[in-house]
Amino acid sequence: MKLYERMNLKELKEAEDDFDEADMKAVEMYRQQRLQEWKRLQRRQKYGELREICGEQYVKEVTNAPKDVWVIIHLYRSSIPMCLLVNQHLGLLAKRFPEAKFVKAIVNSCIQNYHDRCLPTIFVYKTGQIKGRFIGVAECGGINLKVEELEWKLAEVGAIKTDLEENPKKDIMDMMTFSVQNISAHKDTNTKSSDVM
Template sequence: MQDPNEDTEWNDILRKKGILPPKEVPKEDEEEELAFQQQSVVKTYESMTLDELDENEDEFNEEDEAAVEMYRQKRLAEWKAAQIKNVFGEVAEISGQDYVNEVTKAGDGIWVVLHLYKQGIPLCTLINQHLSKLARKFPQAKFLKSISTTCIANYPDRNLPTIFVYFEGEMKAQFIGPLVFGGMNLKVEELEWRLAESGAVKTDLEENPRKQVEDKLMTSIRSSIPTWKDIDSEEEDY
């Protein structure tokens, strides 16, 4: 008896005429084909936008719902990230009345850097200039400034400049007074490093710029101190 699944020209003719049933597909081939179809469907999900996922929602069966929901959440997270990115980019001036909305209610995932200052204090002016540069470099963080006494009544001038760092309305770091900043020699990279340590920004600096300055200072001091050999040589001259 001839095998209907045998690959012969005669069997192919009989299949075309409907005399023989279609050739059976081996189980392994069926599994491979199913896996390929599922992979193709997943790739289709990955390529869809949020609107496309919603538009095609009725075409997905119950088995697809979990995959569709996963990609919907992924697209939603990407959309939220895009909304947050590049929202700020400058140092905004606020008063005490703005504090709750701008700081406490800044929003989920938002870092806030608030500088309390007063006009006429050179270090405050320098820090405002540095913060303007950092605000452009790190637009995902909210940079704010406020005249100290308009934000906090009777805030002492000796505490200026002051920087408060918040995340989702909770204070994470504070820098108070001129000594903390190192005076008028403060570099923008040093301030960037301080803010990065607090978590407010993601710096590309590899090490603390202040450490480099301190190392150079110590090297200079050591080179200016006379050694015992120098002292002995001076005594022999006498």
């Protein structure tokens, strides 16, 4: 590895006089590369919080967001405990995944007469299109929702890149599948037994 490959932009500027002409071309190329990386990082990390928007901002903030940005919007009502839990979890995820845009809006400011049974509602957008939706308590993960479970759901639709290796609810889902299979097998056995008699 060349010495300049370990330097940050400031160190490269200070060390310019120490390089010969051949190295200067490589240094300049490397500086441009580092500058582009820095700009990409700055662009990706410009969010980092769960912001409140109102209905008039929906198109600008969500539908017309930059094409390379995933937008997660939570429509909520503060009188619904599950909505407050989802807001809390989305606030944490917004800090962990600052490249995605996390926003929330009081449902009536966006959609009039929206039914409470459909809350919380999370829409996931990219390039102005809905790429994922979670409507109601069950689809959002249930009343005991953990932040990792919501992270997994958002990662499944592509909105964030998680380092979780498997669905946090995998054990519960495996147990439910096993129970359903056992019930089905038991019914099949009982049906076959009654057919014989």
